Amino acid sequence: MGSFFFVFFFIISFLNSYPFSVSGASFSEFIYPNFTASHFSFVDNNGAFLFSRNGTFKASIYNPETQETNFYLCVIHVESNTIIWSANRDSPITSSGEMDLTMAGISVTDSDGDFKWSTPQLQATVLALTLTDMGNLVLLDQSNGSLWESFHYPTDTILIGQRLLIGANLSSAVSGSNLSTGDYRFVVTGSDALLQWHQQKYWQLSMDTKAYINLNYVVDYMAINETGLYLFGRNGSVVVILLNLSTTSFRIAKLGISGQFSVSSFSSGKWVQEFVGPIDGCQIPTSCHKMGLCSASSTSNAPECSCPSGFHSASQNISGCLPNNLSFLCQLHSNSSDISYMKLGSGMEYFSLIFSQPEIYGVNYSVCQDLCSGNCACLGIFYENSSGSCYVLENELGSVILSNTVEDDLQGYIKVLVGPTTDSNGGNGDSKSFPTAAIVLLPFTGIFLLAALGFLWWKRWKFNESEERKLGHQNSFDSDDLDDFRIPGLPQKYNYKELELATESFKTQIGAGGFGAVYKGTLPDKTVVAVKKITNPSNQGKKEFCTEIAVIGNIHHVNLVKLRGFCAHGRQRFLVYEYMDRGSLDRPLFGNGPALEWQERFDIALGTARGLAYLHGGCEHKIIHCDVKPENILLHDHFQAKISDFGLSKLLTPEQSSLFTTMRGTRGYLAPEWLTNSAISEKTDVYSFGMVLLELVRGRKNCSIRSNSHTSNEINSGGANNSSSSVIGLFYFPLFALEMHEQGRYLELADPRLEGRVSNKEVEKLVRIALCCVHEEPALRPSMATVVGMLEGGLPLPQPRVESLIFLRFYGRRFTEASMVDEENRRSDDQLMLYQEENGTRSSIVTTGSDTCFSFMSSQQISGPR
Template sequence: MAFLLLFLLSFVFNPANAQPRSSTIEPGSSLSPNNNSYWLSESGQFAFGFYPYGNGYSVGIWFENIPQKTVVWTANRDDPPFTGDAMLHLSTRGRLVVRPTQGQEVLIAGVANAASSASMLDSGNFVLFNSSSGIIWQSFDFPTDTIVPSQRLVVNNKLFSDVSKTNHSSGKFLISMQGDGNLVQYPVEAVAFGFGYWNSKTNGAGYGVSLNLDNDGLLYLQNATGFNITSINNRVAASGKTIYRATIDADGIFRLYSHSSNQSDNWSTEWSSSDNKCDPIGLCGENSYCVLMEGEPVCQCPLRFVYIDEEHKELGCRKNYSLDACTGRNDQTFNFSEQIGLSWKDNNAYNDFISSTEITCRSECIRDCNCEAALYNNQSCKMLKLPLRFGRTDISRQTVTLLKIGGELAGPGTGKRKLRIDILITSLALACSTLAFLVLAAIGVLKYRSSVREYRSRVQEYERILRSVNNRIAKDVALKSFTFEELKDATNNFADEIGKGAYGTVFRGVISDGDGERTVAVKRVEKVVAEGERDFRNEMKAIGKTHHKNLVRLLGYCYDGTDRLLVYEYMKNGSLADFLFKSKLKINWEGRVEIVLNIARGLCYLHEECETQIIHCDIKPENILMDDKGYAKIADFGLAKLLMPYQSKTYTGIRGTRGYVAPEWHRNLPITVKADVYSFGIMLFEIVCCRRSVEADVPENEQVLVHWVYDCFKANEVEKLVRNEEITNSKLERTIKVGLWCTQDEASSRPSMKKVILMLEGTVNIPDPPLLSSFLTSP
């Protein structure tokens, strides 16, 4: 992370703060931010522990033996800072956790098998060891924005930029080591659509390629056999004792930095992926474009647009005109605001046709009431709805941006309408009388609502006191407790329904938090009989202790009489089902593989890593939601059957959705986590093939997807599953084999989700799956 000053220099030279340099950290060891303690590597090069961040502290790794203590890794970087009274423990159970004085402990590093010891290595890698001194967890496997010498960025691993120099949460940009051997930089929100803006030009180099940084400052790509495919930069001519790091910065540019004992405290840039700071796609928000001013990037708005926020111009622009073209009003005229020399990513163009002239392109946009903008370039006309995205200046100046505006500013020849004075006077008089009536009515309503609000406030305060005494659930979870009336107001009396499932209905709402207003999803649980109440209580206890970037986060709940409601983070991009089966834009192969891995990691956490093991029981695309950074997150897991630590299986009635449930549901057999593995396998095939698991309007042999997949695999024709896509058979076959293992009829034959991740990442070999027994009985 670029240039983050972490500690006061007076701290560095205070002998009272000298740190032990022990290579082994035993269970029971702990650190506190208040006494400035941390664990050093043997040479003192790196330190692990708390460092000051924001209004508190984060846990991370930094260069300790240089004055500017630059952070190279942060745990749980998107979480809020810890307070000064938190403690970092390597527990006797072998889990690395932070324990605040209030609330639940936060997992920093944990594995299924307890760690016997830990160490901060001189390589910059913090590791957990088992009793045989084997590494069972390491920070190198979970990079943030930086790699250091001897660290590898392996297949499907990514570095994410910071938000800014002072905010090290995950930012707008990433660099990905892809399975095709290409190292590519993307804007986070457009990875699935392949909008890269820099790459190593090694596409097709094969699976298993990794990015490496050596001690002499050389960035290079190496294949699985250890052969160096290409060098990213020239070897650096070092002076004195020099250290290096490679970081994707908040501005979206990947840079190699050096720091020498012969130079000042600052890091020097040895290489960068671009010299033009406007190159990163997505640096500027919607309807804005990037221009260079004295070498620095500045976001600007097109004509007739204004900044959403003048103080934060990178957020984008909004139009300052109204356009009402699809209401059937045929008396409205239109003109165009025209700008030459801007380019936009036109992936959301709904109409693309050959147009011999720009005038023809304009005319077609006028006739189409859905058209809000058109891009004309070399006899190509693309019609779009706003917003425009990923704008930048076009050096060739061949693209003409036509923004459709109303006729009030139309130029000559557009036929301005003349308004009759008598109609204008009558309209104004009518408007004034209507306005006066509305003002009087509004005053009456406000007075009534004020009295009602005061009464409700008193009632809610009384109910809050009662709940603090009687509601034992609040002791089990570190979540916000809402009253029913609060959530009723937040959802405008449950007016905006955004989804419906087996357990209840979901509504969009707005709540107030410490940073202002926040959009949330409120699930109104409709099963309030004994079984439903038990599920609700279990969910409170379980979700309050789960936290993973691939799980939809629960923010609060309502336990108010017979009313049971859950408050979740709002996922504005909808479900995976919307992306796969409804969107006109098809997610590319790399994006689909990443979604599969996101889901696998979330399930692995539920099955093996969280404190209370959870079986989801209803894995399907509708229960996978997409966040604004392109992550896939598992929803509805809190309503699943829970396994307590002493349980390994559970008998229960059939849950889940037809087409995704494992065979053991129908045979009254014990249900284990392997039921989720089966559902995951079915959904993997849907993601690969971009279709439902059962479809009627296809040839008979293709109607049941899992059967068709197996037929294609057996006939060595897997390419039929992804028609019109350029994917190497080896990658496709690997993914298909994982799905076939997951959908084995016998639960014991299916791999664990941890094994699934290893197979998908190419870490382990995948044997050919056996014949599925379901084929032996299928008609």
């Protein structure tokens, strides 16, 4: 009998391990490693190779809408034939492409072996793949524990039993047959759930009149169940937002290809839509495509599309509108004289304006126009005459809305390029015929001119090369590297021997950061410099490296550290900066020396703001710093602030750049948009600046240890305490600043070391600006140019929007939880020390609890998976 079971087990194992022997035979609930499936091999089941035990869901190599080219590994609701998850949505395969299950996980490859998708590296080997009755595709380990789940990687749909965590998002598909990631995002934040299009918000769940809202808690995740849609806080114990729906046994929440978020239930063989947002079709960014005019239909919910005055239809079916005889900007090399603005008609608004703060306010129209003209990303403006508010439309243009509720003084302008235009036949609009002689002679004239210009260029190049040899400049690179290219604006080139001599073989290290170590050096002319050795430089060639250096070297501002030169030695890269004798801001701000006076702190804040404003809009190439923190703010004589390490991200390998991002996350300056995996903008720097501003106010890190006694030791950066004070928990200063702002108790936020040498009004100014800078929504944050105006006093102080600062409570709670862990570790260590003392076995080194909160706030907790 025993031998029979052994033979039976061997046969089953063999069938599971041999892919061709199971062709066409679908499985229920489980499959095991060394399994291969393709649409072709399971064509009788429409590509389905695995069913859930109750038969509600199936896993399939599937081609949506039966098109012949794009096949995806999908989980499908069987009865409705609805895709609820897809693996390789951005990398489709052909009908003979394969899904392979091995002990290392799942992989998807095309018929030619081209890799398309796989599960991430797992912590253990795979025992089986199962499809649960809830529609979750799960890899199991030897103990039946979960190694990987499709529920943790949602695409455009979530199901009952699935959680959409804070920071996670749903992404729309391009079309019903093309599952590639579209332009719409549904994002869960610490206070709401919202819809975005190219980082522009156009709807949020709390807007719905049927939603129950409790703003006293921070959102942890969103879920749907048999009774409704929920945003839960405190690990599911409290409801932050609730949308009650009718009771049903099966429903899904989905971000559709149209940009609408909907909740639907399946009953009696059909889908019933229970909720949709936004209801108004004109509120969807592309309802009438680019610059189409959307108006509500008098007979249906479908929007009616036309073109604004001065625009014409791009095609017969109104797939967007184009300006008459003009073209849209942005064009990088167009002259400012070529820029003009087309005025939209009255009663028009833009979908994102109700979610946005003005880029600047209290200005006249010409200032608003100049702000857009100097920013290539700006495609249009809306200007409110009564308040002088200037709204900027950036990156992408959607539809405009015809509304009866728009204020009369709100006027839209679209940025266009004035110049020659083409007619429908591709001509230049001139009906006169072109002379035949010109058609014959022009090509020969052009060839002759090109040949002449080429000869002159060659002669000039040879002359310059000869002159450089005479001057000794040819040795700027290594001897084996010919200087066969010229880049305008390139700063001075040093060779490795020069830098080695200047730094005494890199003897004195004065700093280190995400880009590498910094050494002090002295040039032959006695100029003191700081030499930065870039760690793990990118694989770009020297010409590309020099191009980036030329961009950085051409940036000159009193509040930016000057790049004096560079060196490329083999794979090594060095940057030579002016030397800042007072070091970085973190030393005097968080150190044990004399406290910075309030005026010094204010001057540092204003100088830093001016430097960032210049990077964002004053130089030829907009630069986003991405790592604004005290360590990157250097101080010169009289505490003049200068920003360092700007524009260097392209000089790192992708791996090093990713690591650098993680380092920013643990330091507390990471903006919330990293949670949503949104593209980074200059508003990310604004958030980081706001966090630095709070640290300038308090004189210590925003995350620090709080003790019973308010000693100078408590206030330092590390949060170390003297023997007379005891740790009572971790302290998250931005949340405390918000609470004191709500109570108007600003003076309690000031650095105690100032001992009354600062007024309540002075602290209020910086705190209110800082809180506006750290708004959760990037669009609500002011620009750095606006921040400069507020600091200088030319612009009025804004009122922070408390509803966009609720996420600080989430961060504060995380720190509280971390402090509990810290206190438990400290007590355990105290007990260990007492035991060792009583038994005479106390070692010279005793492991203690963490002395900073960053041990508990990992980058994954703050920024989520990257």
